[in-house]
């Protein structure tokens with residue numbers, strides 16, 4: 001089942017073109033990676049996908065409904081189907097972890113307080129933070145903050161989860177733990193997960209589809225799973241990025257100066 005379809009999307013800030021010719025669709029249960037070098041427009045695309053930025057041209061459909069052709073009431077209904085983990089985890093510092101996780105349940109469900117707290121405890125247990133429910137964000141580590149942010153994003157069961165750099169700044173063990181949790185969320189809920197990340201090991205481990213945005217041509221230059229693109233991509237930029245190689249110098253470019261001793 002197709003949850004999200006992007007058709008000929010063009011993104012601009014004023015006159016400045018960021019990317020164009022973006023088309024892809026995301027099926028239920030897919031982990032979809034938005035890839036590309038720094039500044040190519042990954043976060044901008046994510047902000048379009050969650051309804052924060054309007055396309056300069058093109059369409060974004062959720063289960064066949066064109067978001068930007070809908071009225072505000074319909075858009076609100078569609079947005080209720082999104083879970084979001086921001087790069088900073090964006091937890092409310094004045095609230096405990098339990099209160100942070102209860103917040104979306106208060107906003108988007110009719111559960112009473114007791115039921116909300118029970119659900120919040122369930123997801124905190126899931127991400128391994130049940131015993132920290134009364135801690136404040138300032139009292140926990142970066143990795144724990146990310147897991148708390150994930151708990152908040154999945155507290156209301158949603159078909160689409162958007163994650164912006166979930167493992168940025170985490171040590172390899174915390175990062176692996178978060179990857180496992182993301183796969184577990186997909187397994188348990190069948191949600192599609194859209195992920196922006198620079199962390200290659202993480203992308204290679206968990207994403208089964210994706211798109212590669214190119215900063216130079218300002219359009220996507222590859223589409224497929226990161227593993228498949230690493231092994232088979234024809235485009236040198238994509239291969240270099242996914243294999244962590246230096247991009248090939250254009251023909252005729254001067255050789256780099258030898259390192260001084």
Ligand SMILES: Nc1ncnc2c1ncn2[C@@H]1O[C@H](COP(=O)(O)OP(=O)(O)OP(=O)(O)O)[C@@H](O)[C@H]1O
Pocket residue numbers: 013018036037038039040041042043044045
């Ligand atoms: N609000 C804004 N107004 C104008 N330009 C912006 C705005 N936000 C981002 N940009 C520009 O759009 C381009 C794409 O930025 P974006 O943050 O989407 O890239 P990115 O691929 O996510 O980068 P990184 O990997 O470094 O986080 C950049 O050149 C950035 O300067």
